[in-house]
Amino acid sequence: MTTRTAREAGEAEAAGPSTLRLVGRLIKDHLAQQWGLIALAVLCMLAVAASTSAIAWLMKPAVNDVFARHDRDVLMLIALAFPVAFVLKGLANYGQRTLMNRVGLRVVQRCREALYDHLQGMDIAFFAQQQTAALVSRFTVDLTLLKNTITSGIMVVGRDAVTMVSLVVSLFLLDIELALIAVTVFPAAVLPIALLGKRVRKAARGMQAQSGQLDALLLQVFQAIRVVKVYNAGEHERARVAATVDRIYRHLMRSERIGAAISMVVEILSGFAFAAVVIYGGQRVTAGDLDPGTFFAFITSLFLLYQPIKRIGGVNVVAQEGMAAVERMYGVIDTPPALREGKDAPALVVGGGEIVFDDVRLTYPTQEGPALDGLSFRAPAGATVALVGRSGAGKSTALQLVPRFYDADGGRVLIDGQDVRAVTFRSLWAAIAMVTQEIILFDDSVRANIAYGRPGASQAEIEDAARHAAAHDFILALPEGYDTVIGEQGTRLSGGQRQRLVIARAMLKNAPILLLDEATSALDTESERHVRQAFERLRQGRTCIVVAHRLSTVMNADIIHVIDAGRIVESGSHAALLAEGGLYADLCATDLSDEPAEDPEVVPA
Numbered sequence: 001m002t003t004r005t006a007r008e009a010g011e012a013e014a015a016g017p018s019t020l021r022l023v024g025r026l027i028k029d030h031l032a033q034q035w036g037l038i039a040l041a042v043l044c045m046l047a048v049a050a051s052t053s054a055i056a057w058l059m060k061p062a063v064n065d066v067f068a069r070h071d072r073d074v075l076m077l078i079a080l081a082f083p084v085a086f087v088l089k090g091l092a093n094y095g096q097r098t099l100m101n102r103v104g105l106r107v108v109q110r111c112r113e114a115l116y117d118h119l120q121g122m123d124i125a126f127f128a129q130q131q132t133a134a135l136v137s138r139f140t141v142d143l144t145l146l147k148n149t150i151t152s153g154i155m156v157v158g159r160d161a162v163t164m165v166s167l168v169v170s171l172f173l174l175d176i177e178l179a180l181i182a183v184t185v186f187p188a189a190v191l192p193i194a195l196l197g198k199r200v201r202k203a204a205r206g207m208q209a210q211s212g213q214l215d216a217l218l219l220q221v222f223q224a225i226r227v228v229k230v231y232n233a234g235e236h237e238r239a240r241v242a243a244t245v246d247r248i249y250r251h252l253m254r255s256e257r258i259g260a261a262i263s264m265v266v267e268i269l270s271g272f273a274f275a276a277v278v279i280y281g282g283q284r285v286t287a288g289d290l291d292p293g294t295f296f297a298f299i300t301s302l303f304l305l306y307q308p309i310k311r312i313g314g315v316n317v318v319a320q321e322g323m324a325a326v327e328r329m330y331g332v333i334d335t336p337p338a339l340r341e342g343k344d345a346p347a348l349v350v351g352g353g354e355i356v357f358d359d360v361r362l363t364y365p366t367q368e369g370p371a372l373d374g375l376s377f378r379a380p381a382g383a384t385v386a387l388v389g390r391s392g393a394g395k396s397t398a399l400q401l402v403p404r405f406y407d408a409d410g411g412r413v414l415i416d417g418q419d420v421r422a423v424t425f426r427s428l429w430a431a432i433a434m435v436t437q438e439i440i441l442f443d444d445s446v447r448a449n450i451a452y453g454r455p456g457a458s459q460a461e462i463e464d465a466a467r468h469a470a471a472h473d474f475i476l477a478l479p480e481g482y483d484t485v486i487g488e489q490g491t492r493l494s495g496g497q498r499q500r501l502v503i504a505r506a507m508l509k510n511a512p513i514l515l516l517d518e519a520t521s522a523l524d525t526e527s528e529r530h531v532r533q534a535f536e537r538l539r540q541g542r543t544c545i546v547v548a549h550r551l552s553t554v555m556n557a558d559i560i561h562v563i564d565a566g567r568i569v570e571s572g573s574h575a576a577l578l579a580e581g582g583l584y585a586d587l588c589a590t591d592l593s594d595e596p597a598e599d600p601e602v603v604p605a
């Protein structure tokens with residue numbers, strides 16, 4: 001955990017691609033399609049800018065004509081013009097805000113979909129290296145930040161930048177000398193804003209990486225809560241969570257401090273600009289060089305200018321956070337899946353479903369030695385082949401090569417003569433039903449869990465599959481029968497019931513090839529009998545490779561292969577292998593329970 005955290009933090013610190021490149025890519029991928037909405041929003045922004053400048057301009061006749069010359073007609077006109085300007089500003093603000101929100105939310109929606117599509121297509125090796133919760137946080141924490149950037153960031157920058165330009169133009173139109181004084185002070189504020197931006201991005205990257213860590217940690221602790229409690233590891237886990245929470249706090253605080261610093265810089269500089277304008281402008285008014293109306297209109301413009309500049313400075317923080325999120329999103333999207341379907345790959349054509357392993361070799365990147373080292377065997381159509389061997393011998397790895405969860409480094413896996421690497425994933429997976437060692441169920445109804453095997457299956461078909469899996473009776477006894485929701489990973493069911501549901505799902509799929517990684521979890525005799533019968537029925541009429549841990553399973557196999565260190569060391573029927581007195585005989589002494597026979601703890605008396 002510590003090394004991982006350090007690595008992730010290191011990744012977070014690493015400098016990413018430039019903001020311009022990221023923005024350009026985001027625009028091309030997700031913003032360009034919405035140019036209509038954006039154009040409308042820009043129109044509204046222009047209206048906000050125009051009405052804001054108009055409000056400042058109204059100060060001129062208000063002072064010169066109403067206060068100095070007591071002109072009642074102008075007073076009435078101004079009295080009318082002010083509400084008109086404010087109503088226009090209010091409406092335009094409403095328009096640009098809703099439009100930009102729509103754009104922002106759509107972009108986030110599109111990003112989430114693109115990220116999901118990409119992740120779903122990634123291979124098993126990728127998921128084996130990632131923390132699930134950290135991946136989930138890309139969708140939640142990261143993309144929420146992106147939404148903030150687009151909805152508030154672009155909106156503020158768009159509206160305020162246009163307003164700022166229009167007010168600066170007003171300043172120059174009102175009085176060039178005063179305008180020059182005012183605008184020489186403000187550009188000085190841009191420099192610290194730009195410099196601090198980089199640090200905000202770095203803090204945001206760190207915060208997002210740590211949020212992913214926190215999600216991963218919490219998920220792990222809550223899932224393992226029984227172990228945490230009984231091992232009295234509460235304090236230990238609390239310390240780990242607290243350390244991550246503290247790192248997030250530090251990153252967030254850094255961003256906040258920078259945001260506050262930017263605001264402070266703008267504030268101080270504005271003070272200097274105001275002072276300079278008041279001193280110089282005031283002198284000109286008293287000397288009769290400048291009329292008071294222009295002076296007041298100028299000061300009002302400057303006041304109105306101060307807010308947008310401050311907001312633009314502050315928005316840099318939000319923008320940098322969003323950019324860090326986009327950077328992390330593209331980091332995932334740009335990682336291509338290691339296993340890909342060939343271009344124009346044909347669909348697998350299944351006849352009997354014969355499976356051949358031909359000199360298959362595989363070394364996991366993280367392991368020293370090979371997991372499979374020249375594995376060759378044949379599972380004839382409709383036959384059951386059992387793979388047995390010690391723990392870590394490579395049995396599960398062999399099974400994973402059939403649905404192409406991994407690709408062999410050498411050799412081939414063939415189904416009815418077709419290399420699994422040459423056909424489409426869809427057709428390959430359609431031909432295979434798999435029951436894994438780890439029972440995977442969804443927090444949904446019993447019916448939905450079984451129907452996963454064949455979407456659109458009728459109630460009669462679902463019940464039929466359940467009957468064959470010896471599950472129908474216990475399902476009917478559940479509080480709401482087939483509608484009972486079974487909890488995360490089926491926690492509201494017993495181990496045997498969970499297994500039978502998984503078998504029913506595979507039964508409903510009715511695929512010609514069955515891959516069975518027999519669960520080692522101990523079931524009581526009655527439960528095991530039910531599960532065994534269900535497995536037997538499931539095997540009928542299919543080519544089956546079963547990783548067997550129990551003698552009762554291998555007895556029914558057509559042939560048994562004993563695997564050791566990634567290769568077959570013995571093959572034959574149960575009786576023949578037993579008579580050989582080799583590894584199989586050793587394994588049988590412990591009912592194929594995977595432990596080396598010499599282990600004194602498991603050798604039967």
Ligand SMILES: Nc1ncnc2c1ncn2[C@@H]1O[C@H](COP(=O)(O)OP(=O)(O)OP(=O)(O)O)[C@@H](O)[C@H]1O
Pocket residue numbers: 128364365366367371389390391392393394395396397398594
């Ligand atoms: N995803 C993985 N990444 C790296 N190494 C792996 C991975 N999966 C398995 N291994 C390694 O490959 C070897 C074979 O593992 P495999 O799971 O195939 O054994 P097995 O015979 O099925 O064992 P068991 O009966 O205990 O499940 C082991 O040394 C294991 O540590």
